Amino acid sequence: SASKMADSISRLLQTLSTEDDPLETLKELKVAVNSVHPSALEDLVTNVPLNPLFDCLNSSNGEQIQECSYVLKKLLDAHSPSVILRQFREPLQRGVVHPRADVRELCLAEIYRCTDTIVHIQELVTYHDLLLHTVQSLADTQLSVATMAGNVITRLGACQAGLRVLFTGNLLEELQRLMKESDVIRYRVYEVLVNIQAISPEALQHCSDCGLLPQLTGELSGADVLVQVNCIEMLSSMAQSPHGLNWLEQQGVVGKLETMLTAADGDPMSSFYMPGVIKFFGTMASLRPDETMEHHGAFMKTVFESLDSRDPAMLKIAVETVGMVGSTPEGKMALEKQGTAWTDCLKQLGRIILNPPTEMRMYGLTSMASLFSLQVTDHTEDHLSMLEGWFNTFSPKPMDTLMAIVQQPFVNLHCAGLAVLQALANQAWAQRVMANFPGFVEYLVDRSTEKDKMGKEARYEVIKALVESSKALETFGSPFYLKLKEYYRQGPFYVRVQAEVAMEGSN
Numbered sequence: 436s437a438s439k440m441a442d443s444i445s446r447l448l449q450t451l452s453t454e455d456d457p458l459e460t461l462k463e464l465k466v467a468v469n470s471v472h473p474s475a476l477e478d479l480v481t482n483v484p485l486n487p488l489f490d491c492l493n494s495s496n497g498e499q500i501q502e503c504s505y506v507l508k509k510l511l512d513a514h515s516p517s518v519i520l521r522q523f524r525e526p527l528q529r530g531v532v533h534p535r536a537d538v539r540e541l542c543l544a545e546i547y548r549c550t551d552t553i554v555h556i557q558e559l560v561t562y563h564d565l566l567l568h569t570v571q572s573l574a575d576t577q578l579s580v581a582t583m584a585g586n587v588i589t590r591l592g593a594c595q596a597g598l599r600v601l602f603t604g605n606l607l608e609e610l611q612r613l614m615k616e617s618d619v620i621r622y623r624v625y626e627v628l629v630n631i632q633a634i635s636p637e638a639l640q641h642c643s644d645c646g647l648l649p650q651l652t653g654e655l656s657g658a659d660v661l662v663q664v665n666c667i668e669m670l671s672s673m674a675q676s677p678h679g680l681n682w683l684e685q686q687g688v689v690g691k692l693e694t695m696l697t698a699a700d701g702d703p704m705s706s707f708y709m710p711g712v713i714k715f716f717g718t719m720a721s722l723r724p725d726e727t728m729e730h731h732g733a734f735m736k737t738v739f740e741s742l743d744s745r746d747p748a749m750l751k752i753a754v755e756t757v758g759m760v761g762s763t764p765e766g767k768m769a770l771e772k773q774g775t776a777w778t779d780c781l782k783q784l785g786r787i788i789l790n791p792p793t794e795m796r797m798y799g800l801t802s803m804a805s806l807f808s809l810q811v812t813d814h815t816e817d818h819l820s821m822l823e824g825w826f827n828t829f830s831p832k833p834m835d836t837l838m839a840i841v842q843q844p845f846v847n848l849h850c851a852g853l854a855v856l857q858a859l860a861n862q863a864w865a866q867r868v869m870a871n872f873p874g875f876v877e878y879l880v881d882r883s884t885e886k887d888k889m890g891k892e893a894r895y896e897v898i899k900a901l902v903e904s905s906k907a908l909e910t911f912g913s914p915f916y917l918k919l920k921e922y923y924r925q926g927p928f929y930v931r932v933q934a935e936v937a938m939e940g941s942n
Contacts, residue, residue, distance in 0.1 A: 440471055447564075451487040463504040468509045476513040485510060489526035492868040494540055504541050514551040518818065523937055524565060536577035543583040550590035560591065560600045570609045573627070574620045585627045592631035592638045601631075602645040610647065616887045622665050625651050629669050636678040643682065652686050660704045667692070667711035676720040689731075692716070696733045700843060710752040713738060717756035724760060724769035739776050742783045751798055754787065758802030764813045767806065778828055785829035790838065793848055800840070800851035803829070807865075808858040811904075823864045829860055834872045842878075848890055851873045855892040860900035866910040876911065882929070895927035 447464045451457050452565060470890060471479060482895040488510070496514040511519060512923045519527070523545075530542030546569065549555050560566065572584035591597030614621040628648050632639040642648040654666040654852065673679035683689055692712050699705035699712075716734040728735050741753035760766045772778050787799035806825065809818055830836040840852035859865035869875050878884065879898065885891050900921045903909045922929075 438673075440467065441483070443467055444479060445483050448487050450685050451491060456493055457468065458496070458502065460498050461499065461506060461670075464506045465502060468506055473509075474512065476509070476890070477515075480510050480513045483510070484730055485523065488522075488525065489530070492530065492533060497535075499578060500535055500538060503536060506544075508541055511545050516551055516555050517558070517756070519545060520549050520555065522563070524562055528565050528568055530533045531565075531572060534645040536575070536580050538576075539572065539575065540577070540583055543569065543580065543587060547583060547587045547590070550587060550593075553594045556590060556594050557596050560596050565598075566591075566600065566606060567609060568673075570606055570613070573610075573623050574613050574616055576807050579595070581623055585623060585630070588627050589630040589634075592634045598631075598638060602641045602647075607645055607647075608780070608789075614647075614650075618659075618662055618665075622669075625666075629672055630683075631671065632679060638848070639678055639682055641708075649686065652683075652688050655688065655691055658723060660707045662710055664708050664908075667715060671711065671715040671718050674715055674722070677722065680719060689719070693733060694733055696731075696737055699737075706746060706749070710748050713741070713749075713756055717752075717759045717770075718771070719758045720756075721762060721766060724766040728769050735773060735776070739773075739780050742780060742787070747792075750795065754784070754795070754798045754802050756929075757784070758805035761764055761802075761806040762808070764809065764818060767818070767821065771808075781825055781829045785833075785836065789836065793845060793860065796840075797847055797851045800848075800855055803856040804851075804858040806858075807855060807862075811861055814862070818905070819862055819864060822862065826859070826868075827866070834868055838872065846887055850889050850893040853890070853897055857897045857900050858896055861904045863904075863906040864909065866904070866906055870911050870915075876915050876918075880915075880922050882922075882931075891927045898922050 443668055444464065444467050447460055447467060450460050451464075453458060470478065475742050475807050485507065488507045490504055492500055492507075494500055494503075511523065514522075527542045527545055530538050531546075533539050533542070536895050540771055546559070546565065546747045549559055569584050569587050573581050573588070575581040575584065588601065589602050601610075610624055626648070628642045628651070632648065639648075649667060651666060655670075658665055670683060670692075673683055685867050695705075696707065696716070699709055713734070716727060717738075718733070719731075738753045740754050741749045742757075744750045745755065757770075759928070763771050768853060772779075773780075784799055784803060788796050788803065790796070807822055811823060837852055837855055839869070841849060841856065843849050844850070856869075859869075879894070882891075898919055901911075902919050907919070
């Protein structure tokens with residue numbers, strides 16, 4: 436019974452505190468806690484003393500620490516966050532500086548559980564020493580420990596009290612001290628700052644006022660090109676939110692990056708940072724397509740030129756950027772405004788998806804799927820005829836091209852081709868193209884041509900898009916539409932039973 440179980444867990448924990456060699460008891464405890472359902476464990480552990488377990492961590496015996504950590508995690512996870520902060524703060528704080536990385540990570544993970552609500556975060560910020568140890572853990576030699584510490588600190592940014600504590604007094608001093616230790620640790624701190632500023636304009640204000648975030652923008656002018664590359668990557672993730680992007684413009688970062696873009700030809704090191712700069716403007720363009728393309732003409736010019744690049748890194752980023760910019764209706768219109776430069780770009784994409792290496796063909800197809808995707812709510816006459824025009828531009832025989840790719844045996848390529856068909860499938864003009872293509876409808880509902888899981892799922896998505904479209908019945912006609920509906924109803928992995936096949940054969 437439950438109470439018996441609770442008693443035996445309590446008894447075993449008490450035995451622990453008196454034993455010289457607790458390994459056997461820990462193994463029994465492991466069996467005991469595993470025999471209880473996690474939801475029942477919560478009621479059992481309310482008054483169970485965990486100090487003997489924490490004490491078992493003070494050992495040089497690796498196996499003992501491992502068994503102990505396992506049981507400890509199970510029992511701590513059964514407590515609610517508020518209980519953990521009140522009852523186990525001291526031992527967790529010791530655990531954060533334990534010699535073994537797995538114990539440090541376990542304790543930080545428990546502290547992270549206590550950042551699940553604003554109320555708990557407000558309680559956590561009153562425990563100053565615990566936070567200080569957590570900040571210091573950003574410099575941990577083990578990346579997984581530092582990452583978990585970063586997760587805890589980022590959560591503090593969700594409320595006013597957390598921001599105040601983190602960016603004033605000795606936590607701020609500690610962050611500043613850590614940043615002087617090495618490039619690696621400095622960038623861990625930047626990463627946390629960038630994650631915090633994304634939470635809200637208010638969080639960004641704190642990160643900016645304390646002086647740490649402006650320091651990041653200063654690194655753009657650094658002499659070390661690898662540090663520059665890291666910096667640009669951080670700035671790109673800041674550009675994902677409107678408030679982050681506004682701040683970067685005020686700080687002069689956008690202008691600086693544009694200068695790097697135009698001066699790239701004369702800089703032998705530019706091949707290192709150019710992909711990052713293009714990605715930055717691509718991120719910006721997916722938020723504000725018109726403005727980015729009007730005011731930063733060098734950006735699209737570089738992207739279009741890079742579609743001919745011999746450098747695979749540049750080619751990849753150019754292909755991905757086109758897909759990123761063209762993922763929204765506004766972005767599609769902005770691309771269309773580029774005139775012949777855009778027409779040439781579409782033709783070049785058509786060449787990329789046909790020529791090796793396979794990996795580049797896949798990037799091209801993924802980008803194409805993004806360009807052709809249009810939600811039904813955006814189906815205006817203008818948008819639809821524009822996409823139909825694009826379809827007829829990328830290849831002289833677009834449907835032949837796509838079907839040749841879809842019938843490839845390479846699963847990744849095959850699925851990337853199906854993703855383009857899926858994007859097109861909700862548009863009436865594209866359905867007409869499919870319906871008129873010899874053999875298309877038979878191929879689509881023939882399950883025997885699909886061998887593995889990924890392919891089955893990708894094909895199912897095409898069928899789902901067709902079935903869910905209001906135009907498909909009139910485009911394909913009733914007999915085929917019913918086959919599509921049946922396929923859809925049976926799901927992606929349906930296998931016909933032998934008897935059915937035999938029955939059909941005898942008819």
